[in-house]
Amino acid sequence: MPFEALDFYRIEDELSSEERIIRDTVRDFVEKEFLPCVVDHIRQDGSFPMELVPKMAQLGLFGASLEGYGCAGMNAVAYGLVMQELERGDSGLRSFASVQGGLVMFPIHAYGSEEQKQRWLPAMARGEVIGCFGLTEPDFGSNPEGMRTKAVRRGEGWVLNGTKRWITNGSIADVALIWAQTDDGIQGFLVEAGAPGFEARDMKGKFSLRASITSELYLHDTPVPDGQRLPAVTGLKGPLSCLNQARYGIAWGAVGAALACFDEALRYSRERVVFERPLGSFQLPQQKLAWMATEITKAQLLALRLGRLKDEGKLHHAMVSMAKMNNVDVALQIARLARDMLGANGIVDDYCAMRHMMNLETVRTYEGTHDIHTLILGRELTGFNALF
Amino acid sequence: MKKILVCLKQVPHKDARLDVRSDGSWIQDDNIKFEINDYDTYALEEALRLKDQGEAEVVVATVGPERAAQALRTALGMGADRAIHIWDDALAETDGLGIAKALAAAAKDENFDIIFTGLMSDDANCAVTGPMLAELLGIPHITAVVKTEFKNGDVEVERELEGGALEVASLPQPCLLAVQTGINEVRYASLKGIMQAKKKPLDKKDLGELGLDAAAVAPKLTVEKIFVPPKGAGAEIIEGPADEVASKLVGKIKELGLF
Numbered sequence: 001m002p003f004e005a006l007d008f009y010r011i012e013d014e015l016s017s018e019e020r021i022i023r024d025t026v027r028d029f030v031e032k033e034f035l036p037c038v039v040d041h042i043r044q045d046g047s048f049p050m051e052l053v054p055k056m057a058q059l060g061l062f063g064a065s066l067e068g069y070g071c072a073g074m075n076a077v078a079y080g081l082v083m084q085e086l087e088r089g090d091s092g093l094r095s096f097a098s099v100q101g102g103l104v105m106f107p108i109h110a111y112g113s114e115e116q117k118q119r120w121l122p123a124m125a126r127g128e129v130i131g132c133f134g135l136t137e138p139d140f141g142s143n144p145e146g147m148r149t150k151a152v153r154r155g156e157g158w159v160l161n162g163t164k165r166w167i168t169n170g171s172i173a174d175v176a177l178i179w180a181q182t183d184d185g186i187q188g189f190l191v192e193a194g195a196p197g198f199e200a201r202d203m204k205g206k207f208s209l210r211a212s213i214t215s216e217l218y219l220h221d222t223p224v225p226d227g228q229r230l231p232a233v234t235g236l237k238g239p240l241s242c243l244n245q246a247r248y249g250i251a252w253g254a255v256g257a258a259l260a261c262f263d264e265a266l267r268y269s270r271e272r273v274v275f276e277r278p279l280g281s282f283q284l285p286q287q288k289l290a291w292m293a294t295e296i297t298k299a300q301l302l303a304l305r306l307g308r309l310k311d312e313g314k315l316h317h318a319m320v321s322m323a324k325m326n327n328v329d330v331a332l333q334i335a336r337l338a339r340d341m342l343g344a345n346g347i348v349d350d351y352c353a354m355r356h357m358m359n360l361e362t363v364r365t366y367e368g369t370h371d372i373h374t375l376i377l378g379r380e381l382t383g384f385n386a387l388f
Numbered sequence: 389m390k391k392i393l394v395c396l397k398q399v400p401h402k403d404a405r406l407d408v409r410s411d412g413s414w415i416q417d418d419n420i421k422f423e424i425n426d427y428d429t430y431a432l433e434e435a436l437r438l439k440d441q442g443e444a445e446v447v448v449a450t451v452g453p454e455r456a457a458q459a460l461r462t463a464l465g466m467g468a469d470r471a472i473h474i475w476d477d478a479l480a481e482t483d484g485l486g487i488a489k490a491l492a493a494a495a496k497d498e499n500f501d502i503i504f505t506g507l508m509s510d511d512a513n514c515a516v517t518g519p520m521l522a523e524l525l526g527i528p529h530i531t532a533v534v535k536t537e538f539k540n541g542d543v544e545v546e547r548e549l550e551g552g553a554l555e556v557a558s559l560p561q562p563c564l565l566a567v568q569t570g571i572n573e574v575r576y577a578s579l580k581g582i583m584q585a586k587k588k589p590l591d592k593k594d595l596g597e598l599g600l601d602a603a604a605v606a607p608k609l610t611v612e613k614i615f616v617p618p619k620g621a622g623a624e625i626i627e628g629p630a631d632e633v634a635s636k637l638v639g640k641i642k643e644l645g646l647f
Contacts (some may be wrong), residue, residue: 002403018582021462023575024423060579072579082579 003031003088005259008297011304015077022078026085029059033090039349041092042210046202049211050098050172057127059098061086063105065245069121077307080252080385084303087253088260091359092212096252100124101169102246104131104177105190110241111233116190120175132173134164134191134217135239140167140361142372143388144186145181145236149219151180151189157226158182159244160189160219166366170215171200177230179239188230188238197222208362244317247367251323252303254331254363255296257356261290261331261338264353265306268342279341288337295330302326325373332360392435393500394468394523395491396428397451398459399511412613415511424459427506431567433503433538433574436467445469449494451479451487457590464585465577471588476595478602486605488520493598495525499625502543503564507532518530518566529564530557575638 005027012020033052041047054060063071063078081368087094105124108116123129140146149162160180167337170176176198191198197220202213226373230238269280279285306323309315334356339346364370375387400406402423409416416623424432435446448454448463449472457481460471474490482490495503503522508515515531522529527593543559548568559565577585626636641647 002646004403004405017458017461018586021458021465021577021585022579022580024421024581025462025465025582055576058578059576060581064579072583074579074583078579 003027003260003263004294005088006262006293007300008293009301011300014304016079018074018079019081022074023081025059026061026082027088029055030085030089030093034093038093038211038355040089042090042355044203044210046206046210046213048092048169048172048213053127053130056097057125060125061101062125062127063101063109063121065101066105066109066121069109069117070125071121074185075307076248076303076310080231080249080303080307083249083252084256084257084259090211090355091253091257091363092209094249094256095168095209095212098246098249098253099133100131102249103133103242104175106245107230107233107238107242108190110250111188111230111238113227113231115227116230120190121174129174130166130172130251132169132176132215132217133239133242134167134176134178135313136164136166138163138165138216142369144239147179147181147186149178149180150325151182151224151229153183154223158189158224158229160191160222160224162219164217164219166203167200167215167217168209169213170217171202172213173200176200176217177358178217178259182234185235186238187234189224190228190230191219191222191224192228195222208358210358238322240317243367244320247324248306249308250363250367251320251327254324254327254360255299257360257363258292258296258299258327258331258334261335261353262289262296263358264340264351265289265292265341268345268351269276272343285341288341292334292337295334299327299330303375316380318376321368321373321376321380324368326379327369328360328364331371332357332364335360390438390442390501391499392438392446393495393498393503394428394432394435394446394448394463394465394519395503395505396420396432396448396450396459397425397506397509397517398450398456399425399509402415402426402510404530407437408614408616412615414614422455422458424462424465427508427510427567427569429574430507430569430571431504431506431565432463432466432468433572434565434567435502436575437572438502438538440562441491447472447498447500449474449491450617451475451490453480460521460590461582461585462577464588464590466575467577467581469588471590472594473590474594474598476602476605479605481607482605483607483609484514484516485520485608488517488524489600489605490595490598491517491521492524493600494593495521499562501561503527503562505564505566507566507568515566518521518564518598525562525564527564528559529566530559531566533565533567536565536571553642558573 037049060072064074067073108120135144137147151158151160174193178189178191199218200215202215269285272279302323338353339357379385401423404420407416438444439446446468448468451474469585505518519529528540532548533545534548537544546554546556549555562626626633
């Protein structure tokens, strides 16, 4: 069934030729390569179509906003459009690219030594090395500064101990960026798969992000050479700056998921006949569609403006919080409404709305929960910290 | 170094909603999405594969309005080296021959070794531009190409015939090959390639710059009207139990040679 992306305010006209070509190319990839296989993967519990990784790399989807080291070096809006198209496929697909590019390649690019950049970035851009990002712990989600994972000096290097949880791509990663407490504050360490005492175990039973691998990482006296510590950042601003990158992508990605659900509901409302009339000819479905279209248009404008601000270097992290918070929230509501409009058909995986709905429950929670972003905005507006 | 030309056309996107204009002259194409004609993407991929194998310059050309530049930029993003964008208001009403004349004028001094086109366009379905272009340039051509092999200055091709049969033929270079879909797996433009495409040359040419004028491309063929056949006319409704309907339908499909 052909997909039509809502563009009620002709936002298309605000995009450059390159931005459009990039979006259309990724849309084409998702349509032809990813969507035909996504249901097979969600029916399994936590599996990603790894056979697509070389093609994703060839397209340049990994670290696409970074300069040099085999990366595409594209602007923030183009990067956002890529995230939108990937998440229109599935949040798991966007998460894969987000983690690889925004959470692992970005910090190596920003805080790594030249040697680390040379070693990891081109191989990660080519998809030959998969990375994961270890910040969250079983007992520390919204308050990562309390993390228990600890790195202590031993001889020339370090020894790491601790547990990380909810780690996308943990068990398939060749390298894990582990954030750990040191005597000087929180620092990032590149821990290679197979390092002594380092183990990843997949988490099963997810209702959400089923086309994505989620793992727990265990570090038990794992030795890490000092050359694998990111030298240029200490403190929480390291991981938080990575999350800011990824959240920016989520603000766009959520639009993609919403577009997919809206398109599905709109088509269904035209074709499905109830009481001998198309569903879409009744007032309540029209009210739902009108609300969805309005919220999508607002979310699109928020994302585009955020991207232009990022490209102009005028971005404030609270702006990202607003867009992440709003766009994921409305995308989730749109997915729920779309599922509702599809009736019983909405609960089977022939339709995408419920898959997106379940995914977006995760997206609402990860990379800063909806509530945390609300309080970041509250703090920004009032000057009072209500977070803690 | 081999010089290859790929002619491509920007056509309405296959998912675009197509409505006929109220005057019946063509489809309503003001606010719809466009893409490179599917056949032409295979032609381009075939040319890019030759480039991957060795020294070759791949030039893409199109005749089309301002918006068609995006098709050329996409082709440059996929790996073509430079682009020629031909447009003139006088070309708006032209036919296949006029387009072939414009392309021939742009190609004649370039001495291309091979020219690839798609077999036909997804929108107009005429399948004439390629052969006409070859005739105007005085080079041999072959259509419905499903396999190419380049050896000793000749091109050996397989072409598709009716009923699944194939024909093997050989042409000297320079020549024009009109390519069938499915001949290869078309690559995606890489994001890096798209960014770099900005720096590749895209020459715009109007009729004057090609040594042509409006009279030279005046259409010899006039479209009277475009219309959607009335619903139900000529339809045969097969009724009965499902298994009988299915077997009658299969019989009908075979009878019409649709499969």
